[in-house]
Amino acid sequence: MKRRSFVTKTALGSLATVVGADIVFGNHLPKGYTPLGLDTVDPYKAFGKHPDMKVLNDRPWNIESQAHLLDDKVTPNASIFIRNNGVMPEDIDVGSWTITFDGESVKQSKTYSLQDLKSKFTQYTYQATLECGGNGRIEFDPPAKGNQWGLGAVYCAEWTGVRLRDVLEDVGIKDDAVYIGYHAADTHLSGDPKKEPISRGCPMSKALQDETLLAFKMNGEDIPLAHGHPVRLIAGGWPASVSGKWITGISVRNKVHDGTKMTGSAYRVPCKPVAPGTEVTDENMCIIESMPVKSLITYPKTGGRLAKGKPLHIRGHAWAGEYEVVKMEYSIDFGASWTECTLSKPANRLAWQHFEATVNFPAEGYYEVWARATDSNGKKQPMLVPGWNPKGYLNNACHRIAIKVKA
Amino acid sequence: MENPLQSLLQKLYGLLLGFFAILIAAGALLVYVATSPDPFGMNTPEVVIAETETEEVVDPDLIENGVHVASGLVEGEGLMTVVQNCTSCHSGKLVSQNRMNREAWKHTIEWMQETQGLWDLGNNEVIILDYLSEYYAPVHHGRRQNLTDVAWYDLE
Numbered sequence: 001m002k003r004r005s006f007v008t009k010t011a012l013g014s015l016a017t018v019v020g021a022d023i024v025f026g027n028h029l030p031k032g033y034t035p036l037g038l039d040t041v042d043p044y045k046a047f048g049k050h051p052d053m054k055v056l057n058d059r060p061w062n063i064e065s066q067a068h069l070l071d072d073k074v075t076p077n078a079s080i081f082i083r084n085n086g087v088m089p090e091d092i093d094v095g096s097w098t099i100t101f102d103g104e105s106v107k108q109s110k111t112y113s114l115q116d117l118k119s120k121f122t123q124y125t126y127q128a129t130l131e132c133g134g135n136g137r138i139e140f141d142p143p144a145k146g147n148q149w150g151l152g153a154v155y156c157a158e159w160t161g162v163r164l165r166d167v168l169e170d171v172g173i174k175d176d177a178v179y180i181g182y183h184a185a186d187t188h189l190s191g192d193p194k195k196e197p198i199s200r201g202c203p204m205s206k207a208l209q210d211e212t213l214l215a216f217k218m219n220g221e222d223i224p225l226a227h228g229h230p231v232r233l234i235a236g237g238w239p240a241s242v243s244g245k246w247i248t249g250i251s252v253r254n255k256v257h258d259g260t261k262m263t264g265s266a267y268r269v270p271c272k273p274v275a276p277g278t279e280v281t282d283e284n285m286c287i288i289e290s291m292p293v294k295s296l297i298t299y300p301k302t303g304g305r306l307a308k309g310k311p312l313h314i315r316g317h318a319w320a321g322e323y324e325v326v327k328m329e330y331s332i333d334f335g336a337s338w339t340e341c342t343l344s345k346p347a348n349r350l351a352w353q354h355f356e357a358t359v360n361f362p363a364e365g366y367y368e369v370w371a372r373a374t375d376s377n378g379k380k381q382p383m384l385v386p387g388w389n390p391k392g393y394l395n396n397a398c399h400r401i402a403i404k405v406k407a
Numbered sequence: 408m409e410n411p412l413q414s415l416l417q418k419l420y421g422l423l424l425g426f427f428a429i430l431i432a433a434g435a436l437l438v439y440v441a442t443s444p445d446p447f448g449m450n451t452p453e454v455v456i457a458e459t460e461t462e463e464v465v466d467p468d469l470i471e472n473g474v475h476v477a478s479g480l481v482e483g484e485g486l487m488t489v490v491q492n493c494t495s496c497h498s499g500k501l502v503s504q505n506r507m508n509r510e511a512w513k514h515t516i517e518w519m520q521e522t523q524g525l526w527d528l529g530n531n532e533v534i535i536l537d538y539l540s541e542y543y544a545p546v547h548h549g550r551r552q553n554l555t556d557v558a559w560y561d562l563e
Contacts, residue, residue, distance in 0.1 A: 059498040141548050145515060148504040189496050190524040264522075302554065304562040312562070368554065384550040402557045 047226045050078040056147045060084035060189060060197075061226065065152030067399065068301035070317070073354055074127060074219060075155035082226045083132050083153065085261070086197025089185035089246050094230045099214070103181070103251035107172030114230060117214060120170070121162035126211045127351035128236025129156045129319040130243055131291050133267050136395025139385045142277045144392025151296065151399060156317065156352040159234045161215030164250070165208045173204075173252055180207045181257030182233050183249035199259025200241050200267065201251075206289075211236055211350050214247065236350030237321040239267050239288050239393075262287070269389040276388035285390075290321030292386075293375035294396040295328065295355070302401035308364050312403065315356040318343065320375035327374040328355040332367050335383050341371075361405045370400040479503050485538030488531050496523070502543065509540035 043063060044051055050069050056062040061084045069079040094114060102109035112120075132153035137144050164180075181201035188195035206212060213234040215223065223229045228245030235242040241261065251257065261267060268285035270278075295318035306312055318325040324346060329338040341357040361367060374380045381398045468487075469476045478490050478499030493502055507515065513536060519525035528535060 055500070056504060057498050057500045059501075139548075139551070141545075141550070143506045143545050145505055145507065145511070147501070188524075192524055195524070300562060301560075303557040303559045305559055306562045310562075397551065400554065402554045404559065 047082060048077055048224065049080075049082075053079070053081075054150075054152070056149070060086055061088070062147045064149055065155065067151060067296050067298055067316075067401075070152070070155060070296060071298040071315070073156075073317075075157050076219065077157075077224050077227070080155045080157065080227065081132065081153045083147070083240065084186065084197075084226070085241075086186040086188050088225060089187070092185075092225070092230060092246075097230055097248075099231065099247055100249040101167070101171040101252065102249065104254040105174045105177035105252040107174060110171045112167070114216070117162050117167065117231075118216065121166045123160055123162055124210070124213065125158060125160040126213065126234075126236070126349075127156050127158045127347045128211065128234050128243075129154065129291075129350060129352045130234075130236060130240040131294070131319070133239030133241060133288050133291070133393045134391070136385075136397065137392035139395055139397065140276075140388055140392040141385075142388075144390060146391060153240075154294075154296070154319075156319070157218050158220070159213055159215040159232075160217035160220070161213040161231070161234065163210065164212045164214055164233070165210075167214065168207065168250075168252065171252075174254075176254045177204050177252050178255055179203055179253045179257045181251045181253055181259045181262065182244035182247055183251065183259075184244050185246040185248050196260045198241060198244070198261045199257070200244065200262050201253075201257040201259065202235055202238060202242050202289075203256075206235055206238065206242075209235075211348065237290055237319075239291060241267055256287070265391050267393070268391070269387075269393055273387050274389070278388075278390075280390055288393060290323070291319075292394055292396040293320040293323070293325060293373050293379050293381055294318070294399075295325070295371045295373040295381065296399050297330075297369060297371050297401050300401065300403075304401075305404045305406055306361070308361075308405055308407055312359040312361070312369075313356065314341075314359055314369060314371075314401075315354065316371060316399075317352040317354055318371075318373040319352040320373065320379075322350070323375045323377060324349075325353050325373045326376050328353075329372050329374075330357055330359065331370045331372070332359060332361065334368065335370065335372075338372065361403070364405045364407045367403045367405065368400045369403055370398045372398050475499075481542050483538055483542050485534040488534045489538050492526075492528060492531060492535060496525070502539070506543055506545040507539070508545060509536055512536055512539040512543075 043049065043055060043061060049063060052066055052069055054064045056064055061082050063082040065079050065081045097114045098111050100109060100111040132149060134146055135149045135153035136151060137146060138148040138150050179201055181199055183196065183199055186197050188197050215232050215234045216230065217223065218227060223232055231247050233244045233247055264282050265285050267288050269288060270280045271284055271286040274280055295316060297314055297316040299315045314330065318328050325343065328341040328343040330341055331338045339357065341355040344354045346353050359369060370383065372381045381396050383398050385395055385397045465477045467477050470482050473482045475482060475486055475490065478494050480486060480489060480499050480503055516525065516528065516532065
């Protein structure tokens with residue numbers, strides 16, 4: 001009986017794709033979008049994700065990648081994690097999409113169509129490392145609330161769009177501007193139209209950087225629906241929640257933006273370190289800005305068995321929020337000794353960097369290859385899970401893979 | 408915006424896609440005919456497809472191997488109260504991923520009431536807290552765990 005249901009669904013699905021997406025609205029829909037209710041759809045098919053991706057949550061969609069899926073230098077859509085806070089918008093009409101700039105610190109509010117933005121301002125392309133603030137949450141003890149991300153909530157894609165700075169200059173900003181906050185087309189899980197699922201932002205200094213974009217394209221194509229079609233704010237190196245999806249408005253504020261998930265304990269850590277399990281009041285929680293130095297071994301996949309005497313080629317990526325990674329090392333003796341890897345320069349500021357090394361094992365047995373990055377401030381990744389915090393953010397502990405050397 | 412060649416190509420592409428999709432649909436229909444006890448819908452035509460789909464979506468009460476299939480939550484006293492009150496707004500996975508003691512689960516409920524529009528749970532709150540603190544209690548794993556569930560394979 002189950003099989004029968006699957007078959008009929010497939011038949012319906014293909015027909016709907018033909019009739020709905022590819023002919024009638026072909027120019028308005030991103031690739032992989034099906035006009036059926038997204039709640040009932042196979043997420044791998046609907047979002048074009050690799051079968052090894054892990055669904056953490058289906059309402060809202062939260063889907064995690066894995067280290068070995070992130071081997072590409074520029075991450076393809078199939079391996080990019082999804083972190084939604086609300087219900088994704090449907091029936092997106094690119095032709096009538098607008099972005100309104102308002103707030104206390106604009107000289108006058110102004111609305112642009114997507115076409116305006118594309119034609120009035122110069123377009124730029126940058127790679128950006130986007131990592132969820134809660135990546136690695138699963139390792140905190142006592143456990144922290146929220147989606148239990150392992151290590152796959154990070155990627156580096158290439159984004160094309162206009163500089164937010166250029167648009168803000170065109171709008172006209174008052175001297176008292178402090179922060180920007182975004183507004184978007186996703187809707188609250190409770191269905192309450194007055195609630196925004198998420199409305200975060202960043203200080204003006206980050207908003208005005210060259211690499212902060214209102215992007216229309218990801219990896220040279222229309223942004224996939226789950227990643228913010230038709231326009232996404234890109235602020236690389238900061239918690240990925242700053243890079244708002246489905247943008248409909250930007251408020252320029254004369255104070256720190258107070259939208260949903262800017263206040264309370266969301267995307268905040270204790271201003272001063274606390275013992276594990278401590279209760280921290282909201283006023284003692286500080287907003288996360290640059291993400292910490294971190295790295296991933298993306299080849300080989302953990303669990304490789306190697307013939308004795310054979311060298312092992314490893315490779316991966318390293319990133320450091322606003323900063324650059326200056327050194328990359330590996331250890332096969334749990335940190336007793338470290339060996340330096342070859343490390344590339346970033347394609348541009350805020351892009352992740354690539355490392356590689358050839359590892360020789362002294363004898364047969366069980367090994368772990370640990371990787372450790374050092375940033376331009378001299379900060380290294382810790383081997384242990386770093387400072388406990390109530391919401392389980394900023395776990396940048398070293399990644400490791402298991403290897404067995406056979407006799 | 409678009410030149411005539413581009414739009415012609417797009418039309419061709421659409422037609423091709425349509426053709427393939429009809430092929431796929433026809434294939435699916437064949438399988439359907441082969442597996443369905445009443446393939447030609449003598450009693451109920453066409454609409455049958457939609458009906459079987461809704462009918463065969465997981466039974467809301469089904470428990471398999473100690474897990475409530477529709478929500479993914481473990482079987483136990485208070486389960487259906489949790490399902491009814493918690494999974495109408497968010498996925499059961501948001502509950503089952505987390506581990507908290509009674510106090511922290513209570514805080515989470517209060518937070519949802521203050522900020523997310525969760526209703527007053529009345530007498531159900533005790534039932535829900537009993538269930539959550541029993542089946543989704545914290546497990547301590549220290550500063551770093553062993554690597555577990557490694558799927559071993561041979562490297563070249």
